[in-house]
Amino acid sequence: MNDIAAIPGLTSRHVRVGRRQIFLSEVGQGHPLLMLHGGGAGASGMSNYSRNIEALAKQFRVLVVDMPGYGQSTKGLDRSDCFGDLAQSMLGLLDALQIKSAHLAGNSLGGSCALRMALEAPTRVSALVLMGPGGINTTRSLPTKGLNHLLDYYNGAGPTLEKITRFIREDLVYDSSLVTDAMIAERYRASTDPEVVAAPPLRRPTGLKAAVRMDLTRDPRLDRCQVPTLVLWGTEDKVNRPSGGQTLCKRMPNCDLYLFSKTGHWVQWERASEFNAVTASFLACHTPA
Secondary structure, eight states, X not given: OOOXXXXXXXXXXXXXXXXXXXXXXXXXXXXXXXXXXOOSTTOOHHHHTTTTHHHHTTTSEEEEEEOTTSTTSOOOOOTTSHHHHHHHHHHHHHHHTTOSOEEEEEETHHHHHHHHHHHHOGGGEXXXXXXXXXXXXXXXXXXXXXXXXXXXXXXTTOOOHHHHHHIIIIIIOSOGGGOOHHHHHHHHHHHTOHHHHHSOSSOOOOSHHHHHHTOGXXXXXXXXXOSOEEEEEETTOSSSOTHHHHHHHHHSTTEEEEEETTOOSOHHHHTHHHHHHHHHHHHHHTOOO
C-alpha cells in the first residue's frame, strides 16, 4: 500500500451534508472525479484508492470520500434503501462543493452508489467507471460466498480478526500474497469502531422492498441512462459475479466492459497500473470542454 500521507498537495476535511459530516480528501486540479469505496468491513476512501489517487490527480480534481457509515464520516444508513441513501448523500456533497457535474468511480458498494446517482441525476454525472458494482443480480441465485462473508461480518460473534482476514485474503483479491498483515490489522481496527459496531452500514436487506431496491437491474431507468460508462471486473471476483458486466453492457446504451484476468474484486488495487491508465484515458475522452 502506498504511503497516502506522502501524496503531495493532499488535503482533508469534513463537509456538512444535511445531518451528516462527510470526510473528504482532495488533491489535483481539473474536472472533478469523485471516488467511492467498497462496502466491506473497515473500508474507507483513502485505503481503497491508495494506489490510484496520485496517478489520477495528474489529470483530475480527485475527491475521495468516506461514504456515510464508514471511516471518519457520520455513521448509519437507511437500511430500507441504502443505495438511494448513499446516492442522495453524495449528490448533496456535490451541492455543498458547488460542483455541477463530476466523473464518478465506484468499487462494489461505491459502484452501486455511483450508478444510482447516474439514474437519479444523469446531468450531474459526466462519466462512470464501475468496478465490480453491487446490485447487479444476473442469476437470481443465492449470494456468493464472498458476499455472504461481507453481509455476515457483524453477525454471530461479531467482528473478529479471523473473519476480516478470510474476507480480504480469500474474497477481495486473487493473489493473497499481495495483502500485508498491516493492511488486515488496519481494516480490523476500523471495523471495530464502536459506532460502526452499533450501526453496521451494510447488512442483509430487511423486507422485500429493501431487497428489490438493492437489485439495480430492476430499475427501468437503466435502459435509458445515457451516461458514458466503463465497467471493470475481475474474472475471479468472489463477491459480485463478473456476469454482471455483460448485463450492464446489454442494458446501458453507452457502456463498455473491460475484464481483468486472474483478478478478484479489488481491480483498482490488484491491477493498479492498468486501472489507472484505462480509467484516465476513458475519463479524458468524456471530460466536458
